[in-house]
Amino acid sequence: MGKHRRFHWMKLESGFNQLIPLKTFADSRNGYLVDDTCVLGAEVFVSKERSTGKGESLVMIKDALSNNHYWKIDNFSKLDKEYYDSSIFLAGNYKWKIRFFPNGKGSGLGSYISLYLDLAETESLPPGTKVFAGLSLRILDQVQGRNYIGKANHWFSASSRETGWARFMLLSSFKQLGPLVKDSCWVEAEVSVLGVVDPFT
DSSP states (O other): OOOOOOOBTTBOOOOOSSSSOHHHHHOGGGTSSBTTBOOOOOOOOOOSOOOOOOEEEEEEOTTOOEEEEEEEEOOGGGOOSSOEEOOOEEETTEEEEEEEETTOOGGGTTTEEEEEEEEOOGGGSOTTOEEEEEEEEEEOOTTTOOOEEEEEEEEEBTTBOEEEEEEEEEHHHHHHSSSOBTTBEEEEEEEEEEEEEEEEO
């Protein structure tokens, strides 16, 4: 029995790229082409079996717009929590927030500023949804204008809701150079939603 070919709204046709060699087809001795004429036929059987397969639809966004969010952090010397979150902001119709670790995280703990972008409120996403985003995170230099920047692309989802850098910037440089002025600093996030995957059944 031949292989079944399943058709659905995303697969409307099926066939063979290399059904028969052209030389064999053109040789009249083989019976395919006689008097410059050939006959084509198709035999179709509709199977009673029906699968409930699952799939994904991918939408890539051309000329995606970027959204910028600025966050001022005051009283840095008094920050005593593991991390702090910015207010939620919108980019590409999704909610985001910046996560700032004043004493570092993971491999950066104790020596670095750690900085992450978080997809907020992932519990409201349909199961299986993934958001592909381009991001830039910056700590702004308030003295010389030489900002500290990290860039990445990431697939965000309920199971992978954040990305960033454990070693974004040395704490010693942060305190001694231009980012920290009068115990305050500025953090910026630039986010562009480049694509979305939605599941279907």
